[in-house]
Amino acid sequence: MAAALAAKEGGVDSVLILERNENLGGILPQCIHTGFGLQYFKENLTGPEYISRFITKIHDLEIAYKLETMVLDLTPKKDIIAVNEYDGILRLKADAIILAMGCRERSRGALGIPGTRPAGIFTAGTAQRLMEVEGYVPGGRVLVLGSGDVGLIMARRFAMEGAEVKGVVEIMPYPGGLGRNLQCLRDFGIPLYLRHAATFIHGTDRVEAVTISRLDENGQPVDGEEEKIECDTVILSVGLIPENEISKKAGVELDPKTGGPLIDENMETSVEGIFACGNVVHVHDLVDHVTQEGEEAGINAAKKVSGELPRLKRRVHIMAEGNVRYVVPQVISGEKPLTLYARVKEPSFNVKIKIGRGISVRKRVVKPPELVTIDLTDERLRKMEKKGELTVTMST
């Protein structure tokens, strides 16, 4: 929506949003917790409150949208085939496309957790939808696998709905979520099992228990260090994957490190006229960043439509190495100030982030759950080396 609003305000007459859900807002309408908008609105809002402000603006600016509409195909020429119940098959053509399809959750099947196939296993987002939108508490004795934000938030919500949360199981030696979400573990006395993994799910028809095991430094289960935790529900919060099936159909080049499209500082992908923003590009932790990316994509898509945005002439590829898992955008011109987002693999304190040999930025603390922002100001860009490829590294 931020992209659509920015495009409309940027002068584009005909903006259309295609949304597969029955409401606008993506995942936010079901995120009933607070913590949204601290940066963007300088307020502490819940997901639905945050998103309603944008929905109001969409209506105010009379931006068209179609709900429960699935995009089936997208070509590099920006031809779209979509379908919904009311219009049937839609064949559309666009001057610019903005991809904002978000993420899907990693499933139990993808993890290959051994055991039975009982009812009662849900990914955290599905459990959230069932609880907050449909009005069901999927189970009463819950084990959460993964200490990422969504899992921690659902741990709190299950506890608040009267369920017993048996624990949160995390394979790493440190938790994956933001501090504010970890607080719920202490508040509700929920045990956090760091360096543990689920090794077997029990239960014929419905989940009955999960065996978890302590892991050694190589991530392998340690013999004799198992615990069988009785529960009726398993909540999986084990990774988000940018949803790029349509991007692939359009021939958009993806970055294996992010799972999303390779983008430049204008949020434009490898296909001219196709932009991408938000979780479809890389997994964010703050909706405020997602919103800013959306606006950037919208402004630039508008410029593209009016012919004011040529492809970047100078293309400097930013490569991530060492403790830097990825950097977005992956391609910059070096001529326009921008914010680089980076995600680290492991926590570290008092680090120096170097881009090539010319730019150096200090950060007091970097942690995997929190996206690192690097402001490439005019001053810093002046110091940037004139090379086609620059590596981002981190040292203490």
Place this chain on the structure above:
Amino acid sequence: METSVLIVGGGIIGTAISRELSKYDAKVTLIEKEADIAFGGATRANTAIVHAGYDDKPGTLAAKSCPEGNFLWSRLASELNIPFKRIGSLLVALEDEDVRVLEELMKRGGINGVPDLEIIQGRELLQMEPNLNKEAVAGLYAPTAGIICPYEAAMALAENAKQNGVQVLLKTKATDIVVKDGEARAVQTNRGTIYTRYVVNAAGLFADEVAAMAGIGDFKITPRKGEYAVYDKDLGELVNHVLFPLPGPISKGIVVTPTVDGNIIAGPNAYDVEDKGDLTTTSSGLEEVLKGAYKLVPELSRVRDAVISSFAGLRPQPSTGDFIVKSYREPYGFINVAGIKSPGLTSAPAIAEMVANILQEEGVNLREKSDFEPFREPIAHPIRDVNPTKAEEFLARDRLYGHVVCRCEHVTEGEIIEAIRRDATTLDGVKYRTRAGMGRCQGGFCTPHVLKIIARELGVPVEEVTKRGGHSTILLYSAKRLLIGERDD
């Protein structure tokens, strides 16, 4: 309740027999203990291959029925409107000394009546299968081998049988068999007694237990587990044929094959288990399956992330070593169709014909129905099949086929409702008929929507919808129940 022929077991064998008998004027009833057809442990979890038929020892029932069944599947699949692709199979020798095994199997195939077998050498082999292990020396090529969806086949057979008058009773479990004066007279079930003239025991893993109810104890069924890994459809044309390694002592070995729906599966391993309900996957099992797969297609080792699911099935291994398809003198009126493990899926149509013949010999006058309808309408997938023009025609008739519910497999509300109309009452029942929930997100997005549709169509509360019947309820509590308990609102 009364019937003429009572078939116990709604797997691929029971449903194939039902459909075959539905061609005739006999009253036929099929009972299945689970909530849906094919919900047992073998039909819905196997390698989904229609084998050529060179593996089985000549003279055995398996050897006789496999090439015959293979041949019959062409017409049957077309009448039932289920996908069946004759992609051919390659049994691969990775060492020179293993080529003689290929030659033996080819000879055996000849005796069994398998057409067009050929041994292909290294270079041509790699042209046929570019991602095959480069160390492959030769391969036994069987062009008649193919792939099919086993539960789709069983469900289609049951639908067509019903179309033609067969009574299908789900959630109906045989608990005892009444034998009087040396004749099987009735089957007692959890839902009442069914009087019948003939009992056909196609109870798969539990066939020995059902036979024992009639006083027959000449075989035992041992569950032999096989685990599988399922790969994302993204892998495209990595594999063109069904790829076999050299057969092992107790199984055909770990196979790599495309599925008829476009995934790739690897498996199965093989080991006996105690519990006939043990469908658990294990980490060592998954590793074993993947290692076996990498031997045939080394590229798979680079795409570990593309595994979207794993599952296990149980082969009903007979103590006799071969299929058991026979009638008895004592008790009269009882036919065992048991121990139908691999190549059971392939042999099913041939076995069904065998059973019809046995019934004929037993004195059942099987008159052909003049109004037998061989064709079954499939559930349409106008969006999934991505043919916008064809889809437009369909959508004009029923716009619910335009509401996509499963985004990974593009399954629409129209298809889900049709699946429910065709007896799906569970989440898995809808899944097996439409593929909703089988994609890369494994039901993460569509499950809440599918649950609501099932509840609405069946007129039941959402909390009563199960994953696959029994106690597999998905939502345990409605909002606030845990906080404030049951109330009379």
Place this chain on the structure above:
Amino acid sequence: MKTETETREVVCILCPMGCEITVKVRDGEILEVEDAGCKRGREYSIKELKSPVRDFFTTVRVEGGRTPMLSVRSTEPVPKDMLMACAVELAKLVVPAPVNIGDIIVKDILHLGVDVIATKGVERA
């Protein structure tokens, strides 16, 4: 009666540093605050010990609406040990549609001086 000095640990959540702050208390009086990385963190740790508060948010059942549940929140944070009591209080409620975002669902919940408001709108079915 001689009172004891208690040592309590508070993990600050205000910034990614996540300082583990040690606070020494006696008789309800703060004696010493150690290991706080900044002044805000120091103040946070004192508040956490004296009167910890939390944002309160949950869902409420709706009658006659397009959707069965309404998401709500407290206008101000509530005392941490009152979270479950607030949840139970709201669990008893069934709110009739229509509801507008910002509507007061419960005024001064459990006399805490805080209202519970709707965070979304629910139209009539």
